[in-house]
Amino acid sequence: MQRSMAYERHLNLEATELRLGLPGSDEAPEKTSTTPSARSNKRASPEISEESRSKGSSSLSSEVENCEGETAPPAKEQIVGWPPIRSYRKNCLQPRKNDRVDGAGMYVKVSVDGAPYLRKIDLKVYKSYPELLEALEDMFKLTIGEYSEKEGYNGSDFAPTYEDKDGDWMLVGDVPWDMFISTCKRLRIMRGSSEARGFGC
Amino acid sequence: MITNKKPRSSDTDSNYMRDDRTEMSEEDDRSPPSDSIANGSCLTRTCTPGSGSGSGSGSSSIPEYAAPYPDRVLENVLENVLWFLTSRKDRNAASLVCRSWYRVEAMTRSDLFIGNCYAVSPERATSRFTRVRSVTLKGKPRFADFNLMPPNWGAHFAPWVSATAKAYPWLEKIHLKRMSVTDDDLDLLAESFSGFKELVLVCCDGFGTSGLAAVASKCRQLKVLDLIESEVSDDEVDWIMCFPDTETCLESLIFDCVECLVDFDALERLVVRSPSLKKLRLNRFVSIGQLYRLMVRAPQLTHLGTGSFSPSEDVAQGELELDYVSAFAACKSLVCLSGFREIVPDCLPAIYPVCANLTSLNFSYANISAEQLKPIISNCHKLQTFWVLDSICDEGLQAVATTCKELRELRVFPFDAREDIEGPVSEVGLQAISEGCRKLQSILYFCQRMTNAAVIAMSKNCPDLVVFRLCIMGRHRPDHVTGKPMDEGFGAIVMNCKKLTRLAVSGLLTDTAFAYIGKYGKIVRTLSVAFAGDSDMGLKYVLEGCPRLQKLEIRDSPFGDTALLSGLHHYYNMRFLWMSACRLSHQGCQQIAQALPHLVVEVIKHEDVVHMDDYADTLYMYRSLAGRRHDVPQFVSIL
Numbered sequence: 001m002q003r004s005m006a007y008e009r010h011l012n013l014e015a016t017e018l019r020l021g022l023p024g025s026d027e028a029p030e031k032t033s034t035t036p037s038a039r040s041n042k043r044a045s046p047e048i049s050e051e052s053r054s055k056g057s058s059s060l061s062s063e064v065e066n067c068e069g070e071t072a073p074p075a076k077e078q079i080v081g082w083p084p085i086r087s088y089r090k091n092c093l094q095p096r097k098n099d100r101v102d103g104a105g106m107y108v109k110v111s112v113d114g115a116p117y118l119r120k121i122d123l124k125v126y127k128s129y130p131e132l133l134e135a136l137e138d139m140f141k142l143t144i145g146e147y148s149e150k151e152g153y154n155g156s157d158f159a160p161t162y163e164d165k166d167g168d169w170m171l172v173g174d175v176p177w178d179m180f181i182s183t184c185k186r187l188r189i190m191r192g193s194s195e196a197r198g199f200g201c
Numbered sequence: 202m203i204t205n206k207k208p209r210s211s212d213t214d215s216n217y218m219r220d221d222r223t224e225m226s227e228e229d230d231r232s233p234p235s236d237s238i239a240n241g242s243c244l245t246r247t248c249t250p251g252s253g254s255g256s257g258s259g260s261s262s263i264p265e266y267a268a269p270y271p272d273r274v275l276e277n278v279l280e281n282v283l284w285f286l287t288s289r290k291d292r293n294a295a296s297l298v299c300r301s302w303y304r305v306e307a308m309t310r311s312d313l314f315i316g317n318c319y320a321v322s323p324e325r326a327t328s329r330f331t332r333v334r335s336v337t338l339k340g341k342p343r344f345a346d347f348n349l350m351p352p353n354w355g356a357h358f359a360p361w362v363s364a365t366a367k368a369y370p371w372l373e374k375i376h377l378k379r380m381s382v383t384d385d386d387l388d389l390l391a392e393s394f395s396g397f398k399e400l401v402l403v404c405c406d407g408f409g410t411s412g413l414a415a416v417a418s419k420c421r422q423l424k425v426l427d428l429i430e431s432e433v434s435d436d437e438v439d440w441i442m443c444f445p446d447t448e449t450c451l452e453s454l455i456f457d458c459v460e461c462l463v464d465f466d467a468l469e470r471l472v473v474r475s476p477s478l479k480k481l482r483l484n485r486f487v488s489i490g491q492l493y494r495l496m497v498r499a500p501q502l503t504h505l506g507t508g509s510f511s512p513s514e515d516v517a518q519g520e521l522e523l524d525y526v527s528a529f530a531a532c533k534s535l536v537c538l539s540g541f542r543e544i545v546p547d548c549l550p551a552i553y554p555v556c557a558n559l560t561s562l563n564f565s566y567a568n569i570s571a572e573q574l575k576p577i578i579s580n581c582h583k584l585q586t587f588w589v590l591d592s593i594c595d596e597g598l599q600a601v602a603t604t605c606k607e608l609r610e611l612r613v614f615p616f617d618a619r620e621d622i623e624g625p626v627s628e629v630g631l632q633a634i635s636e637g638c639r640k641l642q643s644i645l646y647f648c649q650r651m652t653n654a655a656v657i658a659m660s661k662n663c664p665d666l667v668v669f670r671l672c673i674m675g676r677h678r679p680d681h682v683t684g685k686p687m688d689e690g691f692g693a694i695v696m697n698c699k700k701l702t703r704l705a706v707s708g709l710l711t712d713t714a715f716a717y718i719g720k721y722g723k724i725v726r727t728l729s730v731a732f733a734g735d736s737d738m739g740l741k742y743v744l745e746g747c748p749r750l751q752k753l754e755i756r757d758s759p760f761g762d763t764a765l766l767s768g769l770h771h772y773y774n775m776r777f778l779w780m781s782a783c784r785l786s787h788q789g790c791q792q793i794a795q796a797l798p799h800l801v802v803e804v805i806k807h808e809d810v811v812h813m814d815d816y817a818d819t820l821y822m823y824r825s826l827a828g829r830r831h832d833v834p835q836f837v838s839i840l
Contacts, residue, residue: 080347084731088430088458092542
């Protein structure tokens, strides 16, 4: 598959070019060798076909040149109805809006012992524990204290904890930030010396 | 060379020898089908064919019997016998024996199957068959599922529902596939059939929850409401609430494709008052906690679609602490499990108690890994049908092959349906399945790479294969080990699998593959071709070699007019032919239309395709007694 890899690398270069137009829109249609020459495109999706029609003839000829040397380069353009999967199924398998790992933010509930209602924060906004803790302190007007591996959070009555995907309650700060982000389901800031101390022993 | 226009056995009213349809049976009896024939009381039935005296019903038949015509006795006997004949093929054959048999068969057919809704008009069908209890209709061709057909092409249920409403007021069952159904149609259905029992809509669209509400509220005898892969619009009517408050007859309620919220409390109450409910498939808006509540109400279920199988966002701890394992354990009759639409893999172990009994498991919406699958599948010894996502990888398929020795049907769907990525399943998985699941009858396998060797292995290891559908997603992909076309693999399939009736091919294929199909695929009925072949010879091999071919769908392949013309001898024997983005011209299609007057030849224009005048982008043609249809949209021309 060297040829296809080479072709893909080639495509990537083009894709990073700054220009007007949809990404991937000037790849030549794949099967110019097998379709009647009368056809200008190959059932490409509407946006792409419009793009290729609007381009000047010079770019079209260069596309043809590219194509001639290749035997079956995988084209990146969307072919209608291929692979033959019903759109219902395709749509179902897209990540949903409430999915954890997409670009739209990762909101988790935060409760504080004694507070009348919960808040929600977007974990993706923060890059590290100190940032997160500072934000929590700010939001709830409390002091959390310093993290130490041995003693948990010293210096205050509050200890930040989180529920992980196994349903266990963990102390915030023990695992690397990225792991925390992917396993944290909700936050709870525990209060009260005896409970908070429980983590330290 | 057209040798024979007479059609072979088929599932539509295709009796071309009897062109004179004006002769209606004088026994145009509109009474409901009689149930009381079992006692052999043919002499006293109310539905004896009228002997022209007009006193056909009700009265004692002794006066009639005293002076019967010999063929009347024969017809009575025949009628009794034919009630028991259920197979369509047999009935079609019986109807060809003579006029008498034709009449009696028409009177005794209770299940009407129309494989192409445009092959016959509703009026014609309802006038021939007078005592139908169940109607099955199929509309659009399969490639319409993949957006290859513009919307509003046709296949409207409306003319059928109004014809059957008049002809069969006692109708009990309607089964539709790929039809356009409107809310008005559903309302008319609900109003017209007082004893209506079963509605099954597969891959249909055009209706919404208000249509469902009409059915739910008015069909008091409803046993089955199955919505399968259909598009249902959200009219903001809670149709679940429209079922009557009393105990229902519901046995099957399938709505996993309905993309709108239902009122859960109403659903729970409905389940409680439906003691006969055996099949329940929930949509993805039902959380796992809600599922639990329904399962404890309905432990008698045999088929369960689990909905999202994840906790709802808002409910707190409670949902996670419910004892799902015992809820599943209580469902001792559960044999078919599906759903898992938004699965949280941690919840999977809950289904362990039912694994050993499962005959059908659908994980095709569950993005699970091989590791997550193994503990489940290792208990599924009785599994016969398994649908899954390729997220389980070849390793997961190997686990399936190790345990599921009874597997008859396997479908492996792609999680990521793009063309040029490194796929998680390959020839390794296929090979493993072929070695472990020797009783395999049907396979649908999506992959990125494949080898001839694995396909050949499957052809030898799985001799019972009836359906072989391999989709190598990259177009024109050769055997990735040898670099050769996939001809030998598919050739081996048609050669070695003597029971094969359905085949879908993919990958790099030359005309040789089609030569194999034509030579060995003598009982192939359905063939799907995409991006394959070199020349007209490919299609010719198939059209000349496969006498049983009924449904042929081809896209993006270099077959032209010459190839099309080589099938003239066969087209009346087929349900349909679809060819899109091939090399057909209007002229070529015109020649076919002129040669075969009972064929409807549709040429469909697509907006996004620029073409020269004579080029025919999409050809869809089918035999028909009804002639050109009257509901043709402007983008279709009928030649």
